[in-house]
Amino acid sequence: MFELLGIPPQALFGQVLLGLINGSFYAILSLGLAVIFGLLNIINFAHGAQYMMGAFVAWMCLNYFGINYWAALLLAPLIVGVFGVIIERVLIARLANLDHLYGLLLTFGLALIIQGLFRNQYGSSGLPYQIPPQLTGGQNLGFMFLPNYRAWVIAASLVVCLATWFLIEKTRLGAYLRAATENPTLTQAFGINVPLLVTLTYGFGVALAAFAGVLAAPIYSVNPNMGADLIIVVFAVVVIGGMGSILGAIITGFGLGLIEGLTKVFYPEAAATVIFIIMVLVLLVKPAGLFGRTT
Amino acid sequence: MTFKTLLTTTAFAALMSSPVLAQQISIKAGVLNDRSGLYADLSGEGSVIAAKMAVEDFKAAEKGIKVEIVSADHQNKPDVGSTIARTWYDQDGVDLILDVPTSSVALAVSQITKDKNKVHINSGAAASDLTGKACTPNTIHWTYDTYALAQGTGGAMVKAGGDSWYFLTADYAFGHALERDASAVVVKNGGKVLGAVRTPFPGTDFSSFLLQAQASKAKVIGLANAGGDTINSIKQAGEFGIVAGGQKLAGLLVFITDVHALGLQTAQGLVLTESFYWDSNDGTRAFSERFAKANGGKKPSMVQAGVYSGMLHYLKAVEAAKSKDSATVVAKMKELPTDDPLFGKGTVRADGRKMHDVYLFEVKKPSESKAPWDYYKQIAVLPAEQAFRPLSESECPLVKK
Numbered sequence: 001m002f003e004l005l006g007i008p009p010q011a012l013f014g015q016v017l018l019g020l021i022n023g024s025f026y027a028i029l030s031l032g033l034a035v036i037f038g039l040l041n042i043i044n045f046a047h048g049a050q051y052m053m054g055a056f057v058a059w060m061c062l063n064y065f066g067i068n069y070w071a072a073l074l075l076a077p078l079i080v081g082v083f084g085v086i087i088e089r090v091l092i093a094r095l096a097n098l099d100h101l102y103g104l105l106l107t108f109g110l111a112l113i114i115q116g117l118f119r120n121q122y123g124s125s126g127l128p129y130q131i132p133p134q135l136t137g138g139q140n141l142g143f144m145f146l147p148n149y150r151a152w153v154i155a156a157s158l159v160v161c162l163a164t165w166f167l168i169e170k171t172r173l174g175a176y177l178r179a180a181t182e183n184p185t186l187t188q189a190f191g192i193n194v195p196l197l198v199t200l201t202y203g204f205g206v207a208l209a210a211f212a213g214v215l216a217a218p219i220y221s222v223n224p225n226m227g228a229d230l231i232i233v234v235f236a237v238v239v240i241g242g243m244g245s246i247l248g249a250i251i252t253g254f255g256l257g258l259i260e261g262l263t264k265v266f267y268p269e270a271a272a273t274v275i276f277i278i279m280v281l282v283l284l285v286k287p288a289g290l291f292g293r294t295t
Numbered sequence: 296m297t298f299k300t301l302l303t304t305t306a307f308a309a310l311m312s313s314p315v316l317a318q319q320i321s322i323k324a325g326v327l328n329d330r331s332g333l334y335a336d337l338s339g340e341g342s343v344i345a346a347k348m349a350v351e352d353f354k355a356a357e358k359g360i361k362v363e364i365v366s367a368d369h370q371n372k373p374d375v376g377s378t379i380a381r382t383w384y385d386q387d388g389v390d391l392i393l394d395v396p397t398s399s400v401a402l403a404v405s406q407i408t409k410d411k412n413k414v415h416i417n418s419g420a421a422a423s424d425l426t427g428k429a430c431t432p433n434t435i436h437w438t439y440d441t442y443a444l445a446q447g448t449g450g451a452m453v454k455a456g457g458d459s460w461y462f463l464t465a466d467y468a469f470g471h472a473l474e475r476d477a478s479a480v481v482v483k484n485g486g487k488v489l490g491a492v493r494t495p496f497p498g499t500d501f502s503s504f505l506l507q508a509q510a511s512k513a514k515v516i517g518l519a520n521a522g523g524d525t526i527n528s529i530k531q532a533g534e535f536g537i538v539a540g541g542q543k544l545a546g547l548l549v550f551i552t553d554v555h556a557l558g559l560q561t562a563q564g565l566v567l568t569e570s571f572y573w574d575s576n577d578g579t580r581a582f583s584e585r586f587a588k589a590n591g592g593k594k595p596s597m598v599q600a601g602v603y604s605g606m607l608h609y610l611k612a613v614e615a616a617k618s619k620d621s622a623t624v625v626a627k628m629k630e631l632p633t634d635d636p637l638f639g640k641g642t643v644r645a646d647g648r649k650m651h652d653v654y655l656f657e658v659k660k661p662s663e664s665k666a667p668w669d670y671y672k673q674i675a676v677l678p679a680e681q682a683f684r685p686l687s688e689s690e691c692p693l694v695k696k
Contacts, residue, residue, distance in 0.1 A: 221527050268466075
């Protein structure tokens with residue numbers, strides 16, 4: 001049997017697939033960040049906390065109201081999205097004309113507060129959330145055992161990513177959004193309610209984060225720090241893809257998941273750092289990111 | 296931002312009303328641990344509560360000892376922990392530091408404690424090096440260590456036929472120490488170690504590492520990690536059908552808070568080693584009930600129990616020595632036998648190792664659990680002499696051979 005760099009090919013296929021699964025979380029999260037940054041010019045540091053809220057809302061739905069996973073998959077993004085809308089209207093809208101830094105500080109502070117509140121209430125070691133009964137078990141692909149749930153994660157995130165891309169790049173609503181990004185004053189002059197568009201966009205970005213949170217709940221520990229651990233990596237993904245680039249966020253999300261997955265096989269110690277090394281290299285060569293436009 | 300200082304003057308009010316005492320000793324104890332991260336539930340504020348309970352139960356104020364307890368969050372970072380320890384010792388007049396989970400931080404704090412000639416009673420950290428080659432005359436390692444964990448869980452798994460191992464190791468001082476000690480036990484009992492993978496700490500997705508472990512065909516996958524890392528590994532091992540495929544998981548360090556987070560459905564059947572379980576006897580139950588009242592209904596972990604026990608013994612030594620001079624107190628702590636309702640009778644050895652029995656537990660099935668936190672059934676007791684590294688094998692320079 002031939003081996004590639006000392007790793008049997010079966011194992012390698014398995015790792016590639018696992019990398020893609022992790023990449024799908026990066027993709028949804030960085031997509032939400034890119035959408036928000038594109039229109040609001042806000043670096044949404046609360047994204048990780050909103051992802052965590054999605055997972056917690058799913059847990060609460062199940063344990064307090066007996067609402068199952070599938071309903072939570074819709075409900076949690078809605079609830080957290082509404083929360084996002086309120087945050088935007090009450091707080092973020094006031095910073096619209098200030099430097100990026102203020103938005104970053106505000107959302108960073110929000111993230112700390114949200115995490116602190118959840119930690120106070122639920123502790124830090126996490127809560128159990130079972131895989132929905134329809135998706136337990138898995139398929140033997142010959143080269144690896146693929147749990148059904150992981151296959152579902154990849155499919156769901158691909159659909160959501162592509163739908164978002166389609167919505168923004170190919171529809172009339174998306175055209176309004178892009179116009180408002182380019183020149184909000186002029187767009188408003190055409191009779192389009194730009195502040196409403198901005199609020200809804202933030203809510204949508206937040207809902208994406210919550211959706212990823214619900215997807216993550218059955219496989220990762222549902223705990224208040226789950227977002228904080230992930231958000232830094234996701235920011236690196238967005239920077240590599242190019243701030244504000246929709247397609248860039250999706251492609252780099254999956255791509256970096258893949259690279260990270262392979263690092264876990266060849267040199268596991270560096271798995272947590274490899275994305276940042278790539279970020280440094282990309283910034284040296286293309287400061288606007290792989291898919292970013294230099295303005 | 297690093298400081299979340301919580302000042303408690305337990306004895307202050309009592310002091311005002313008590314009769315004039317010939318000798319007043321005032322002690323400042325610092326509880327340094329993880330208050331916000333993955334080890335916050337098993338140490339955190341609960342350890343502060345435990346330390347306060349020890350002061351109350353000792354009736355320190357009546358005995359002329361005034362105790363003040365402060366606490367801080369080391370965020371599992373050695374640099375943060377070192378800075379806090381230095382500030383406490385140099386500026387705030389702290390006499391002893393308690394708890395300190397996360398071995399990398401504990402090793403740093405232990406060294407600083409030696410340099411400043413103070414006292415460190417460690418409950419939360421696992422690395423057996425604290426009383427091994429990194430031992431100091433100022434550090435006492437209270438609750439458990441990697442050697443005991445390896446003897447307990449490792450020994451039991453090998454005896455049950457798990458003679459080939461593959462390790463998932465958290466890539467820092469603790470994980471390395473645990474892998475080393477567990478490997479030694481496996482080899483000593485006639486098993487072999489097929490390999491190990493070092494996982495970045497803290498981690499979220501362990502599936503890739505689990506598949507590598509699966510491919511190794513080892514009978515046992517040893518989890519040389521803790522807290523959230525262990526929870527995620529066990530959860531994902533179930534998902535990838537690793538246990539169903541015939542390989543066994545050995546959670547080398549599983550705390551009751553981890554079992555609580557996993558839920559019995561996922562955690563059932565796990566074999567684990569702890570030196571304290573709240574439901575062991577009347578003494579532990581009475582303590583745990585009081586503790587839970589103060590801690591939002593959560594039962595104490597062995598780390599929190601160890602903080603109580605360590606603080607109590609320190610106060611006994613101060614009372615006996617009528618002094619808080621570090622060398623005198625530590626000598627007294629090693630001289631006096633230990634006795635409390637949580638760990639029973641024991642001793643503190645010359646190398647700083649606290650000696651007590653260690654238990655092997657199995658996690659109950661959901662059907663066997665009758666109440667919240669009713670999680671373990673005891674399957675074996677390891678006498679202290681077997682659980683901890685014998686002095687004859689010690690690398691500690693304090694041990695005269």
